[in-house]
Amino acid sequence: MQNVSHHTNRSAEETDLSRRAAEWFALLLDDDATANDRADFRTWLESDPAHVKAYAELERLWLGSSALPEVAPPPSPTRRRVIKAGGAAVIIGTVGLGSISYLNSSRGDYRTAVGETTRITLPDGSVAELSTATAISVDFTASRRAVQLHEGEAYFTVSADAQRPFTVVAGALETTALGTQFSVAIHDNAISVAVAEHSVRVTSPFEKQDVFEGQSILFADNRLSMPTETDVGSQLSWRDGKLVFISTPFEHAVASLAKWRRGKIIVMDKALARRPVSIIVDIRRAGKILETLENGLPIRIDTYSPWLTLIYPR
Structure with a gap:
């Protein structure tokens, strides 16, 4: 099924880009980030407009405001202005006027x-x-x-x-x-x-x-x-107030769970992302989803704001 394979490949590429942007984000928030790290980040950022958009999305979520606008497609990397703030965040300019899609x-x-x-x-x-x-x-x-x-x-x-x-x-x-x-x-x-x-x-x-x-x-x-x-019963288990995952790749389970809470969740390790998991989550306790995952799986969860969460293996 060529179309499904192509869709899967494209989704994997987008996931890899989000993961790479999150790696840069976590690194630059670290007090040990060096000048070379920031220079390498600038090179990565300017190498592709898609990198700018992926990183800017994380910054909006880190700042935690539902009113922050989405990033418009950048005209060119050379016209980007990157503002460094104390080695922690890089705020991207040139934004559109839309609101975050999952809030609309x-x-x-x-x-x-x-x-x-x-x-x-x-x-x-x-x-x-x-x-x-x-x-x-x-x-x-x-x-x-x-x-x-x-x-x-x-x-x-x-x-x-x-x-x-x-x-x-x-x-x-x-x-x-x-x-x-x-x-x-x-x-x-x-x-x-x-x-x-x-x-x-x-x-x-x-x-x-x-x-x-x-x-x-x-x-x-x-x-x-x-x-x-x-397994339609498991796929539609949300109708009974729960989400059921049977031998499901962890990142697919996380993507489904993320729809039930505001913000973005990124699995930072590829091996962890591919690991099959079997879990049942009560969606009536949506605010406890991350706690349920951390208690039931060998993972570490870093929450940067109510809008941005990174998951690492433990």
Whole structure:
């Protein structure tokens, strides 16, 4: 499945960049950082605009303000001005006017905050269960039932109505119920659909696939994967107030957990990131997620602000 592999590779590259930016961040906060360290950092920073953006994101989170703006794409590294502040932080100039994306939940008829879930009965009697940081809009007419998923994940239990198809639109992807129960989730660079009962038809601008009970599918880089057998119960365990990970790479578990709390979590060691873990986390105690991880796993957690956490092996 070329598209899934390409998506996985791109996600790995972005994770590696975040990890490298965090390594520089931690080093420069250390009182033992040398002039050579700062010179090497400047070289790394100016070598690629993506480095500037990755590091600037960490600084916004370290400063801890939800009102701090996002970084606009930099015009060129040579025009960057890097301001050194006491060997601790490097504040990046040239910023846009947007707010941090995971704090922006103004869209939609129904929405949840970070760490919140809710259950909504739709006008036709269908039920939508919204996961953390999720927003949907509803457009029901005499001939169709349409739900727009703006962000996050929603699980649908669909009431039968042969005259009005029930469709969930997420980006360029449309999922039409051929049965009753399924979820649609928007990730950073992909959209996934998982079916708990009966089947759905997933349609992209270029192809379509029927996905059956116990299967999931991924849409990334404008391509659909083939449906794959999935432990849908574990994947959708958030509906029961917990997240279940069975032999899951640690960084994948952390990425899922991070959606339930504000801020960014970075696993700093590649071997630790790949290590499979089996854990169950109570999402009703979202504020204790980091404590749960540290008590149950051989890791050390460094928290720089409520918005930025780095995880190391212990």
